[in-house]
Every structure is written in C-alpha cells, then in structure tokens.
Amino acid sequence: MGPHDQNSNVDFSGDPGRTFEDLARPANLEELDELLARCHRDHIPLVPLGGGSGRMGAAMPLRGGLGLDLGALDWLVVDEEAGFVECGPGLKGLPCLKELATRGLTLGHYPGSVGVSTVGGWVSTGSMGSASSRYGGIRQMIRGLELHSPGAGIIRTGCLSPRPGPDHLSPVFCGSEGSLGVLARVCLGTHPLPERRVVHGFVFPTLADGLGALQELARWKEPLAFLQLLDPVGTMLEEALSSLPRRVLGLSRLVPDLLWALPLGGLARGSHLRSSVLLLAGDESSKASLDERLDGIRFVVERHRGKDRGPVHESSPAREPVFVPDEPFHRFHGLLSLEEADSSVSWDRVLDIHARFRKAAPAGLLCRTMFTHAGPGGCSMVMGFASLTQVPGRERASRDFWKAWSSALRGPGVAVNHFLGAGIMKRQALERLDNGAMPVLVALKAHLDPHGIMNPGRGARS
Numbered sequence: 105m106g107p108h109d110q111n112s113n114v115d116f117s118g119d120p121g122r123t124f125e126d127l128a129r130p131a132n133l134e135e136l137d138e139l140l141a142r143c144h145r146d147h148i149p150l151v152p153l154g155g156g157s158g159r160m161g162a163a164m165p166l167r168g169g170l171g172l173d174l175g176a177l178d179w180l181v182v183d184e185e186a187g188f189v190e191c192g193p194g195l196k197g198l199p200c201l202k203e204l205a206t207r208g209l210t211l212g213h214y215p216g217s218v219g220v221s222t223v224g225g226w227v228s229t230g231s232m233g234s235a236s237s238r239y240g241g242i243r244q245m246i247r248g249l250e251l252h253s254p255g256a257g258i259i260r261t262g263c264l265s266p267r268p269g270p271d272h273l274s275p276v277f278c279g280s281e282g283s284l285g286v287l288a289r290v291c292l293g294t295h296p297l298p299e300r301r302v303v304h305g306f307v308f309p310t311l312a313d314g315l316g317a318l319q320e321l322a323r324w325k326e327p328l329a330f331l332q333l334l335d336p337v338g339t340m341l342e343e344a345l346s347s348l349p350r351r352v353l354g355l356s357r358l359v360p361d362l363l364w365a366l367p368l369g370g371l372a373r374g375s376h377l378r379s380s381v382l383l384l385a386g387d388e389s390s391k392a393s394l395d396e397r398l399d400g401i402r403f404v405v406e407r408h409r410g411k412d413r414g415p416v417h418e419s420s421p422a423r424e425p426v427f428v429p430d431e432p433f434h435r436f437h438g439l440l441s442l443e444e445a446d447s448s449v450s451w452d453r454v455l456d457i458h459a460r461f462r463k464a465a466p467a468g469l470l471c472r473t474m475f476t477h478a479g480p481g482g483c484s485m486v487m488g489f490a491s492l493t494q495v496p497g498r499e500r501a502s503r504d505f506w507k508a509w510s511s512a513l514r515g516p517g518v519a520v521n522h523f524l525g526a527g528i529m530k531r532q533a534l535e536r537l538d539n540g541a542m543p544v545l546v547a548l549k550a551h552l553d554p555h556g557i558m559n560p561g562r563g564a565r566s
C-alpha cells in the first residue's frame with residue numbers, strides 16, 4: 105500500500121483524487137529546512153510521507169503540492185547510558201528493532217506494519233503495537249522530539265531540549281499527522297531485550313467469557329506483553345484459514361471466488377450465533393518468569409470457562425526482534441481489500457458496542473472485531489471488513505461498513521481517535537469536540553504554520 109492509495113472513508117476537505125505535483129527527498133536536515141522555507145514563502149502545500157502505511161488517508165495530497173519523502177533521513181544513534189535511541193524520521197521499524205537487538209535492546213514497539221512504517225510515522229499517528237499492553241504505545245516511549253516548522257523554526261522537546269525539564273509539548277506533536285511541521289528527530293526509550301517470548305491460544309465458549317478474561321488479565325500490576333481477543337467471526341476466519349494447506353491458499357489467489365464468495369459471508373453470520381472466541385495471550389521475559397506468568401494466565405482463563413490450546417508462537421527475541429500475531433485478514437493482503445478502524449472503548453461499553461456493530465453490519469459482509477491494547481480502563485476495538493479487491497458492489501459494501509461502524513460507536517466511553525490515527529476524519533472530529541481545546545490548537549497552528557501549508561485539511565484550521 106503506497107501513500108497514494110490509502111483507504112479513506114470520508115472526504116471532508118480537498119480532493120481525494122488529486123496527486124502530488126512533485127516529490128522532494130531531502131538528503132539531510134539542512135535540505136529539509138531549505139525546502140520548508142521555500143514552501144512557506146511560496147505557499148506550496150507540503151505533505152510529509154513516512155512508509156505510506158497509514159490507513160486513514162492522513163497522507164493523501166488533498167491540495168496537491170509536494171510530497172515530502174523522508175526516506176533518506178534514516179539514522180539511528182543509541183545512547184546506552186541514558187537508555188534511549190535517537191532516530192531519523194524515515195527510519196523503518198524493522199531495521200530499527202534489528203539494530204537494537206544486536207545491542208541487547210528493544211523498544212517493545214511492534215505494530216503490524218513494522219516492516220514498512222517509519223519512526224516519524226509512528227509518532228505522527230500515535231501508533232500502538234502488539235505489545236503495547238506492557239510497554240505502552242509510542243506516546244509513552246517518547247523521550248524527546250525535534251519539530252521543524254515553517255513558521256516558528258525548530259522546536260526541541262524532552263531530552264533534545266536545551267534545558268530538559270517536564271515535557272509538555274511532545275504529547276501535542278504526537279498524533280499531529282504532519283499538520284504542524286516535520287518531525288525530524290525522534291528519541292525513544294529502550295528496554296533490555298528479553299530472553300524468551302511465548303504466546304498461547306485460549307478458547308472460550310462466548311465473547312462475554314473471553315472479554316471477562318481479557319479484562320482481568322489487562323489489570324495485572326505487571327502487564328502481559330501480548331493480549332488479543334478475536335470475536336466469533338475473527339475466530340472462525342482464523343481457524344478456517346490457518347488449517348488450510350498452502351496449496352489451497354495459492355489456488356484461492358487464482359480463483360478467489362473459491363474462498364471468498366457468499367458462503368463465507370453466510371458463515372460469518374452463522375458463526376456469530378454459535379462460535380467460540382480465541383484469545384492470544386503471552387509475554388516476553390526470562391524463562392523462569394514466563395512459566396510462572398503462563399500458570400497465572402491459565403488460572404484466570406479457567407475461571408472464565410476457557411481452555412488452553414497450547415503455544416501458537418515461541419521465539420527468542422534476539423533472533424526474531426519483532427512479534428506481531430499473524431492475523432488472517434492481513435495474510436490475504438493484495439487479494440483482499442481490508443478496511444478497518446479502531447477506537448478506544450471503556451470496559452463497560454465493549455460488549456454493547458460489539459452487539460450494536462454486529463446488528464448494524466449488513467448481513468453477509470465479513471465484519472470482524474479484534475480487541476487489543478487492553479489496559480485497566482478499556483481496550484481498543486479494531487473493527488474491520490474484508491472483501492475481494494474487485495467485485496461488484498464493493499463500494500456499497502464499504503459505505504455500509506462505515507455506516508455500521510459510526511452508528512455503533514455512539515455515546516460515552518468511546519474515543520475514535522486512537523492508534524490508527526484519525527487522518528482525513530480528524531478535522532471534523534476536532535471541530536465536533538466542544539471541550540475548549542480548539543482555540544488552543546488553532547493558535548498553535550497559526551504560530552507554527554501561519555500559511556497553512558503543512559498537510560492541508562488535517563488538524564486545526566489555519
């Protein structure tokens with residue numbers, strides 16, 4: 105998926121069909137600053153591009169202008185004594201984690217897109233990873249940032265600031281999706297590389313049982329690294345697809361209808377009524393501590409009528425620095441077009457919102473919910489639907505999905521702006537928020553980007 109073809113459901117500003125007039129690829133920070141000054145002077149829209157894996161349309165060229173390819177700014181400097189790493193914004197996730205592993209370190213940040221997304225993109229979208237229950241999201245990992253803005257020059261926060269003290273600004277820049285300036289340096293905290301990683305699969309008779317266990321495990325004082333629950337449709341897909349021999353998967357690419365025509369839609373509907381749910385739970389730690397943690401997980405699972413199905417993943421982080429549960433939707437990338445959006449939901453609303461989503465989702469549409477990034481207050485609900493990339497009615501199905509999603513997510517205890525970013529929807533969401541923050545954001549935008557050249561259509565209005 106490239107920066108020009110991200111899925112986006114809503115157009116609030118500009119023309120989603122536009123392309124960049126040109127691409128610029130600064131070789132160093134001096135060239136970046138020259139480019140920023142020129143765009144500021146000539147009022148040229150500028151959209152920073154990371155790995156292009158964002159799914160909410162945040163890097164779409166709504167007003168044309170220049171695409172800013174940050175790929176050449178990919179350095180990495182480790183400060184082992186201070187316990188952080190300084191990265192260039194274009195550094196991709198995988199090389200970053202591999203290099204840290206050779207030094208016995210990790211970030212503990214493993215987003216599903218780790219092979220393509222960049223450190224700058226992570227901070228700009230407020231990314232979370234599969235082990236965020238333990239290590240926190242990128243927001244919690246930031247030690248310092250350097251923002252290059254067209255209107256106010258360079259701003260340094262946290263450990264990069266000339267007089268480090270309490271860091272109030274990093275959280276403002278994190279999640280700003282290129283609308284305030286270019287994140288040109290990112291410092292992230294590191295952790296010692298754990299010895300082993302083990303994840304087991306656990307099955308439960310109902311979604312309520314699975315959610316009960318997820319909630320209890322998420323409240324552990326020392327959080328587990330991996331916790332992910334699939335709803336009945338997700339579980340059905342996982343089980344159906346993981347038992348298929350590779351040959352069938354190959355064949356299904358040639359004759360996609362074999363797998364993805366209506367029968368699966370029917371199955372999806374039926375499985376909602378009867379199927380079990382699958383929880384992936386595990387940790388990365390020393391071997392002795394892992395055995396103890398697994399016993400603790402089994403104890404909780406059994407209390408919620410669940411059963412241990414055994415290990416689904418075992419590895420040594422020194423050899424495999426990243427662990428992302430292999431989700432069936434993602435395995436069919438290319439054949440399937442996946443649209444999904446996440447939201448942060450408090451525990452008291454999770455079951456109700458899932459039921460509303462299922463009720464609103466059109467019959468036969470392959471909609472699944474994944475419950476991830478669980479913490480004491482709630483979890484992230486990643487609702488998605490997949491369909492063949494080219495089928496009649498694809499557009500209508502997409503509209504129906506987004507309608508079902510937005511109608512399910514009403515009421516208190518829900519935040520739509522979560523780890524996948526808010527992208528093209530951000531401005532409208534911000535304007536609907538009547539919490540007094542808008543004038544502050546508008547003032548910040550006017551100070552940092554007075555001509556409104558940075559990623560127009562996102563963040564506060566200039």
Ligand SMILES: Cc1cc2nc3c(=O)[nH]c(=O)nc-3n(C[C@H](O)[C@H](O)[C@H](O)COP(=O)(O)OP(=O)(O)OC[C@H]3O[C@@H](n4cnc5c(N)ncnc54)[C@H](O)[C@@H]3O)c2cc1C
Nearest residue numbers: 154155156157158162216217222224225228231232282287
């Ligand atoms: C298969 C798949 C799995 C995914 N799994 C996850 C997941 O587990 N967790 C998760 O959080 N996300 C996930 N995502 C979404 C996406 O990978 C993240 O949002 C990621 O952080 C985007 O990084 P990127 O480098 O690709 O940024 P891009 O998509 O290129 O850009 C995203 C936004 O950030 C801005 N931006 C990028 N770099 C900079 C910079 N240096 N300065 C200022 N603005 C900048 C862009 O202008 C744009 O607004 C997934 C996506 C895919 C396709």
